[in-house]
Structure formats: C-alpha cells, structure tokens
Amino acid sequence: MKGRYTLLFALLLLLSASFFVARSHATDESDQIVLQAGGPAIKVEQSEKFEFQTEVSRLMHLIINSLYKSREIFLRELISNASDALDKIRFLSLTDSAAYDTNPYLNVSIVADKATRTLTITDSGVGMSRKQLKENLGTIAKSGTSEFLSAIEKDKDKVSQIGQFGVGFYSVFLVADRVTVASKCNDDPVQHVWISEAVSDFTIAEDPRGNTLGRGTQITLHIKEDALEFLEEATLKELISKYSEFINFPIYLWATRTETVPVATEEDVVEKEVSEDEDEAAVVDDELEGEEKEKEPKTKTIEVSEFVQMNTVKPIWTRDPKDVSDTEYVEFYKALTRDTSDPLSWAYFKGEGEVEFRAIIYVPPKAPANYYQTLSDMQRTVRLFVKRVFITDELGTDFMPRWLSFIRALVDAEDLPLNVSRETLQKHKLLNFISKRLIKKAIDLFHQIAKTEPDKFTDFIREYGPALKMGAIDSQQHRKRLTQLLRFASSYNSSLASIGLDDYITRMKANQTSIFFITGSSVDEIEQSPFLERLLARGYEVIYMIEPIDEMLVQHVPGYNGKMFTNIAKGNLKFGDEKDLTVEEEKEQIEQFLPLTQWLTTVLSEYVEKVVLSKRLTTSPMAIVASEHGWTGHMERLMAAQAQRPDSQEAMMYNMFAHAKRILEINPSHPVVERLLQRVEDGEADDETKELVTVLYETTAIRSGYTLKDLTGFTRRVETVVRKRLGVDLKKEAEVKVEIAEEKTEEERKKDEETKIKADQMVEGMSRDEL
Known part of the structure; x- marks a missing residue:
C-alpha cells in the first residue's frame, strides 16, 4: 500500500x-x-x-x-x-x-x-x-x-x-x-x-x-x-x-477511498526501446505531415483502504482559555454547528460547586429561518457531554428556555447521574444547577457585548431582540436584566434597535412619570399617526414598538425603573405637567363643545362609545383611541391574523374586541371641528353633514390603525362626496356596452367528457398500482 x-x-x-x-x-x-x-x-x-x-x-x-x-x-x-x-x-x-x-x-x-x-x-x-x-x-x-x-x-x-x-x-x-x-x-x-x-x-x-x-x-x-x-x-x-x-x-x-493513477500501456514500453535515430526520423515526419495532437495519458481508478482519524477537532474547552486563540474559537464553532459563518460572539466558563463542568456559549451571526415561528422545535441547541463523551442534545425547555434557544452551547460535566441508557438525563438538581449557570452566563455575555461592542450589539438585537422580549415576558427572575438589553426606535432616533430604556429615561422631561410608546407595523406607519402630534410638539420622546411581541411585552413588563409604560393610543393621556388649561378653563371648553360631542355620539353611535375633547391632537381634526383595556388598531390587526378558524378561542376573542365601540377624540382647535360645532348650533347639521362626518370618521379610523368593516359603504360615501364636489349627477351610471358570452357547443361538451373519462381511468390505474 x-x-x-x-x-x-x-x-x-x-x-x-x-x-x-x-x-x-x-x-x-x-x-x-x-x-x-x-x-x-x-x-x-x-x-x-x-x-x-x-x-x-x-x-x-x-x-x-x-x-x-x-x-x-x-x-x-x-x-x-x-x-x-x-x-x-x-x-x-x-x-x-x-x-x-x-x-x-x-x-x-x-x-x-x-x-x-x-x-x-x-x-x-x-x-x-x-x-x-x-x-x-x-x-x-x-x-x-x-x-x-x-x-x-x-x-x-x-x-x-x-x-x-x-x-x-x-x-x-x-x-x-x-x-x-x-x-x-x-x-x-x-x-x-x-x-x-x-x-x-x-x-x-x-x-x-x-x-x-x-x-x-x-x-x-x-x-x-x-x-x-x-x-x-x-x-x-x-x-x-x-x-x-x-x-x-x-x-x-x-476507510476506503478512490484514487486515480496513471496506467502504463504497451505503446509506452515500445517507445522506450526506439533508438534516437528513429526518434529523429519520426520528428521529421511529424514536421512534414503536421503536428499530431498531444496524447492524453491513460489513467484508472483504484480503491485505497487505510486508517483515517475521525476525531480531528480538538476539545478546546479542556485547555486554559488564555491558550485558546480567537481563530480556534471560531473554527471550533464551525465544527460544532456546521455553520460556515463566524459566530457573533462567545463565552467560555467553568462551573464549580455541586458539579464541576466547563461550557462554551456561542451566539450565531443570524437567527435561523422562521426562527420565531418554530421555537417549539428548536431545542437541540445545547450539546451535553460527560468527560468528553456525547450524552444528548435533547435537554428540552426545562434545561434551556425557548427564548434562549438561539444560542449554541457545549457543556462537559465531570459527572452526572444518568438514566440507564444515557439517552435521557434524570431531572436532577445538578442538571438544574448547570442550567441556571448557563442562562446567567448567556445574559452576562449579552451585556458584555452591549457594553464593549455597540455596533455588534445592534446586529445582535436586530436578530434576537424578539427572543429577549420573550424572555422578559416568561422569566420574572431575569426580567430586569433582559429589559435593560432591549432596544427600540423612537422619535429621538428612528433607526431600528437604537434606543435603550436607560437612555430614554435620561431624556425624560420634568415631572414625566410615563415611558410613552406607540405600536405599529413599521416606523413609517407610526410616523403618520395622529397620536404623536401633541407629544412631539411638546418635545416628548415616544418609543416606536413595531414587533408583534411588543403588545404582549408591555402587558407583562408594565414599567421600568419606576416609570410606567403608557400607550399614547389608549385611554386618557396625561403628561405629568398638565398646565395647558386650568380646571375652570377645561370645564368651560367641555361645555362649549357639548352640543357637537352629543351630536357626534348620536350620528356615530354604531361605532363610538363616547366623544371627548383631545389632549393629544394638534393638526388632525380627530382620532380614534382604545379604552384603557381595549385593543389599539395595531393589536386588532395582529389578532385578526390569528383568528382564522371561526370556532377558535382567538376568533371569539377577536369578535368580542373588534366589535367593541371606541372613543372618538376631537381637536377643539381644528377649523373642521369648529365649523361642525357651528353647523350643529345653527341647526344646519343635515343628512349631507352626517355623511361627511361618517367619511371623516372612517378616514380617521384608517389613520388610527383600524381596519374598516364596511369597505363598500366607505367607497360609496367617498364617491358621493367626489360627485358632489365635481357636480356629477348622483344617480347617473356608467354606460358600458357588454357582450354576453356564448354557450358551450355540443362538440366542446363531448370533448370535455372524454377528457374527464381518461383522467378518471388514469387515477384508477394509479390506485391499483399502489395497492
């Protein structure tokens, strides 16, 4: 050999x-x-x-x-x-x-x-x-x-x-x-x-x-x-x-592998025996007759058997961390995960106490495709070894919570009580001890990235921010430290994952007790919202929450460092320094617009519970807000996507909240609202005014993030307004010449029937073959 x-x-x-x-x-x-x-x-x-x-x-x-x-x-x-x-x-x-x-x-x-x-x-x-x-x-x-x-x-x-x-x-x-x-x-x-x-x-x-x-x-x-x-x-x-x-x-x-080797032919042997004179004569003949094409050497494929070392990847966790280079950590990650990209970051640590173990935690550069849709299937993220012998990667959510399942980790314990097949670990306090240490070290690693490598942390949050939010929701024990890591866009900096809550609090205004936020599908959508108007005009910063999980996050994490989250699209908004109007002035304003608010409540009774004067609008005439415990427009859209089955619990909840009446806020300083008040007071609020108010309400609902239930009625009302504006007869229809399609001929019917019979015979034949 x-x-x-x-x-x-x-x-x-x-x-x-x-x-x-x-x-x-x-x-x-x-x-x-x-x-x-x-x-x-x-x-x-x-x-x-x-x-x-x-x-x-x-x-x-x-x-x-x-x-x-x-x-x-x-x-x-x-x-x-x-x-x-x-x-x-x-x-x-x-x-x-x-x-x-x-x-x-x-x-x-x-x-x-x-x-x-x-x-x-x-x-x-x-x-x-x-x-x-x-x-x-x-x-x-x-x-x-x-x-x-x-x-x-x-x-x-x-x-x-x-x-x-x-x-x-x-x-x-x-x-x-x-x-x-x-x-x-x-x-x-x-x-x-x-x-x-x-x-x-x-x-x-x-x-x-x-x-x-x-x-x-x-x-x-x-x-x-x-x-x-x-x-x-x-x-x-x-x-x-x-x-x-x-x-x-x-x-x-x-192991056996194939190898290509050259093959000596009989012609090769004869050529070696030809004299120099004969070679020279052959060269002359070649020159006279033209150059021959160079011959390709003949080869054959043979099998070669040999011993091949299988465990070439060295267990770097057994060495002193000072002796392991960054390159070795990267190469080990690729060998461990079969990923071709470099890890975003990593951490090595020893655990001592009830059980001794060594562990390496890696953060992959990208979240897997459909990661947040398949979290329940992604539990093979930690490989457990005992004295360098692989035991299992099926540790489940009892060991590594779902929200942390994006990390890749290796744990090598000196000793663990195993069940008789070594395939399933006993639920044991030692395993629980390892789990707690691993989770803590992972969070420590995230904080270290945030502190020392802000650019890398931005990439990390964009990939795994929703996972950290899920952790803040699920884990009361780690909620504070995970919430510290969260990053959002805001009116101060609309770039994604740019603002932390600690940064926000340092910029809060005097007497401000709320962390103002608004939810939506995108930053662009949020920036068009009427709810921002007064807050931005007064210099308040508003956090933009654009991920579906954010609605659930603020329900489980109601505040941070003594400041409460306040959704500016819900309830009675307060700034903490209410000095715009005195109590008397506010009371007078309410009484002034009472005829209009009562009239609007009657006209829009199908949609609204009540009409109030707004403290959050400056340039828009009106906005639709949710009650303190109701759904915002964004939340309603999210729930609609989950309420596909009519008999599901989500569908029943959606029907209950989506058909609930809302609160209409009107801007008392807006000229449209002032003109409406005047019409009501003068007795000029006719059917046309009611139709205009209905259109105004529906367009406001769209701007406020809600979906319209009666799109046909909305488009009809908009067309009516346009017709009146252009002086077009409201009853006049479009004149279009329409040709009625001819019925199928008897020949076409017979051809279709023959095609159907052939298809049925083919399906029947395939079924017999399967049996």
Whole structure:
C-alpha cells in the first residue's frame, strides 16, 4: 500500500479459516499508533465455560428488549469504555515508566468487515486479565444490584447512574448475536478471549493467536442480519462524529477511498526501446505531415483502504482559555454547528460547586429561518457531554428556555447521574444547577457585548431582540436584566434597535412619570399617526414598538425603573405637567363643545362609545383611541391574523374586541371641528353633514390603525362626496356596452367528457398500482 500504512502480518488462526490483520501508522512522536483490525469468530480449545450472574442475564434481557431507544448507542458505549481504558494506562504510566513498553501507541481503531459480518473495536488501553474478564463481563459487582434491576423493570425512566454499574458494554447485544473480547494487560503474560452469544453463559480461554495486542482490548461483534447498516462506512463515520468526536485519544476508522493513477500501456514500453535515430526520423515526419495532437495519458481508478482519524477537532474547552486563540474559537464553532459563518460572539466558563463542568456559549451571526415561528422545535441547541463523551442534545425547555434557544452551547460535566441508557438525563438538581449557570452566563455575555461592542450589539438585537422580549415576558427572575438589553426606535432616533430604556429615561422631561410608546407595523406607519402630534410638539420622546411581541411585552413588563409604560393610543393621556388649561378653563371648553360631542355620539353611535375633547391632537381634526383595556388598531390587526378558524378561542376573542365601540377624540382647535360645532348650533347639521362626518370618521379610523368593516359603504360615501364636489349627477351610471358570452357547443361538451373519462381511468390505474 502507498502512504504510511504497511501490512505487518497475517496470522492463520488455529482450527479456523479466519485471520487477523495488524497495520501500523507512524506520525510524530506524540501521535504514533499501532492499529489493529479483527476478523471473524475465534475457535478455541481448552476453554472454560461460565454462567452469567443472574443479574447480568436480567439486565441483558432488558437492554435487548426495552431499555435503549436507539441501537446506535452501542458504539458510543464501546468507544467510551476504550477511552476509559486508555486513561487508566496513561494514569498508571505516571508511576510506572514501563507501563507503555507493551504498546506505546494510545488509540482506538474501528474496522468493519462486510464479508465476515463483523465490526471490530480495538484499544491499546490497560487491558484485562482472565480474572478481570470474568468479573467485569460476567458479573455486576456492586451492592444494591437487585434493587437497581427491579427499579428498571418497574419503571425504566426512573433509574439513575448507569455509570456506577458499568453495564454499557452489554449494549453490544442490541446489534450483535455473538461477541468476542480479546484482552491483554501488563499483569498477565497471556492474552485471553471472552466469547458469548448473549444467552446464559460465556466462554473464556487463552487466545490461540498468542499475544497479538501487546496490551489492550479488542471487541469483535458478529452483526445481526437486521443491523447490517452498522457495517457501512458512512454510518460509522456519522456515529463517531456524533458521539465521540471530542474523545481525548485518536479514533481511527478503516476507510476506503478512490484514487486515480496513471496506467502504463504497451505503446509506452515500445517507445522506450526506439533508438534516437528513429526518434529523429519520426520528428521529421511529424514536421512534414503536421503536428499530431498531444496524447492524453491513460489513467484508472483504484480503491485505497487505510486508517483515517475521525476525531480531528480538538476539545478546546479542556485547555486554559488564555491558550485558546480567537481563530480556534471560531473554527471550533464551525465544527460544532456546521455553520460556515463566524459566530457573533462567545463565552467560555467553568462551573464549580455541586458539579464541576466547563461550557462554551456561542451566539450565531443570524437567527435561523422562521426562527420565531418554530421555537417549539428548536431545542437541540445545547450539546451535553460527560468527560468528553456525547450524552444528548435533547435537554428540552426545562434545561434551556425557548427564548434562549438561539444560542449554541457545549457543556462537559465531570459527572452526572444518568438514566440507564444515557439517552435521557434524570431531572436532577445538578442538571438544574448547570442550567441556571448557563442562562446567567448567556445574559452576562449579552451585556458584555452591549457594553464593549455597540455596533455588534445592534446586529445582535436586530436578530434576537424578539427572543429577549420573550424572555422578559416568561422569566420574572431575569426580567430586569433582559429589559435593560432591549432596544427600540423612537422619535429621538428612528433607526431600528437604537434606543435603550436607560437612555430614554435620561431624556425624560420634568415631572414625566410615563415611558410613552406607540405600536405599529413599521416606523413609517407610526410616523403618520395622529397620536404623536401633541407629544412631539411638546418635545416628548415616544418609543416606536413595531414587533408583534411588543403588545404582549408591555402587558407583562408594565414599567421600568419606576416609570410606567403608557400607550399614547389608549385611554386618557396625561403628561405629568398638565398646565395647558386650568380646571375652570377645561370645564368651560367641555361645555362649549357639548352640543357637537352629543351630536357626534348620536350620528356615530354604531361605532363610538363616547366623544371627548383631545389632549393629544394638534393638526388632525380627530382620532380614534382604545379604552384603557381595549385593543389599539395595531393589536386588532395582529389578532385578526390569528383568528382564522371561526370556532377558535382567538376568533371569539377577536369578535368580542373588534366589535367593541371606541372613543372618538376631537381637536377643539381644528377649523373642521369648529365649523361642525357651528353647523350643529345653527341647526344646519343635515343628512349631507352626517355623511361627511361618517367619511371623516372612517378616514380617521384608517389613520388610527383600524381596519374598516364596511369597505363598500366607505367607497360609496367617498364617491358621493367626489360627485358632489365635481357636480356629477348622483344617480347617473356608467354606460358600458357588454357582450354576453356564448354557450358551450355540443362538440366542446363531448370533448370535455372524454377528457374527464381518461383522467378518471388514469387515477384508477394509479390506485391499483399502489395497492
């Protein structure tokens, strides 16, 4: 073979036609390995048979039939065990310099052999003696085992701490009907094999091949007929990457790739034997006859098999943060998330106390497509490891709240109580401790970005601002710190995500106790609103809330730092320095316009509850406001979008609020309002005046953000006003010559019927094929 991989030897196994292949791989001194690939079943003589401990038999029955949700877990368990064995020999080498002599290369190798239907996992770890093979793989030598198994049989979701029993090995019987374990340790001069078919017994014997491992363990699985996908190279690569990519030791997979190589032809051989004279003559002939096209060299594609390291991404969280560069953090993010863009920011921290863990939090540069519509599906954002072995990314909203599910995080704990399959974590106070620390550190990171990188924070808010608002709504514990992070557009700066509440409060006017805001679909729409007029004229700043969640936000977060949110499109607006009119002057004004307000209430009784003089208008004649607990026009539009099903709760709520009567405010200083008052007082408020007032109300409703229920009536009334203005007869209709379409001919009817019959026959034929 070309490259660094060379065939070392092939040993004929005793009493069988099977063989064992060992291959070597040389790299730098810190990464040298000897990789070994196992073959089919080993037939041995002078073996000794043992029965499994009763608890083991019960456990294997549970594992095979009900315990594990996914059979692929077996590979994670075997690689994890191999890593533990490698850790042990490395630890022993600290006090025994000769520990590595029997095999200096620390690694895990995996070989799939479709011909023999075997999968072999080999490690150069501490290995096991004959006695250890019997004790470790034949018994569960822990107190309370019976109680443990009884708990599993009663309720497999309530058991804990599989690690303390070491039963992960038995998951091999999920995919294998026979397992062979060869092992060699430094304390035993002989290599032994352990063989079982997952029934009631197992066999231990000296390995007839001799000491092939030097030191370590080799597990050969004879794969079941219904599990052959685990012999596929692509499947193995996916599982190793998913569960074991951050294991400390190199993991090598025997893989096959194609390579294009040149092929020597007979013509090439003949050309080499041609004399120089003949070559010169050929050149002359070429010049006379014209240059020949240059020949393309012939090639062929061959398959090359070799060991390929699978876990090339280094676990940077195990290093001192001072030694990890920004480039390494970025590259690790891309490897972790498969994102091609750089992260917006990140944070690394250690957790100490009830449980020790390390974590890295990343903020992706962009929110996923349809992120806010699919929050319930986006819970695989935190990957949990225990000692660098992947456990799960299905932690759910109990661990990471929905509003924080945009972050990408990795947590590696030193120890956690796991359920018996390691696939679902127990609800445990230690996991709760990690969750709280992770949430706090994420919020700390957001504040750090806001403080040190304002431009980047603007990008962050534009992507994830609604998520933070959801957090302020859902989490009373973190509400204050999340509200500090919120950013809005305002009349001071209409750029999106530019104004924080602390900034707003510093610019508040004397005696101002309210944080004035208005909701709408866009800044442009809001800036056309009549509700802004008096506030802007007096110099008050108004926050523009343009996201759907803002309406809910102010319901759950009624104020900030002692200042209350006030929607300028609702209720009786107060500024805090009411000095425009004295009480007497206000009373006189109300009495002055009483005839008009009463008349308008009567004319518009279908739409309005009452008519009042406005304190918020300066240039518009009137505006429609919601009651203190009613819906603004913007809220009504949002709810209409959700009330699609007539029988839904949203639809019933929409019908109740949308048909509620509103408050009409009129501007007593506007010339239109003054002229209307004069007509009413002079008795000139005729039907035409009523129609004009109705049109004025409907246009005001549109400006106030409400939708019209009677668009046909509105357009008819507008047309009437236009006709009167232009002097056009109100009853005159448009004269248009209309040609009546001809009926279908009999020939067309027959053709349509034939087409229908053919289509029905085709559908019937397709249905029979499916059956």
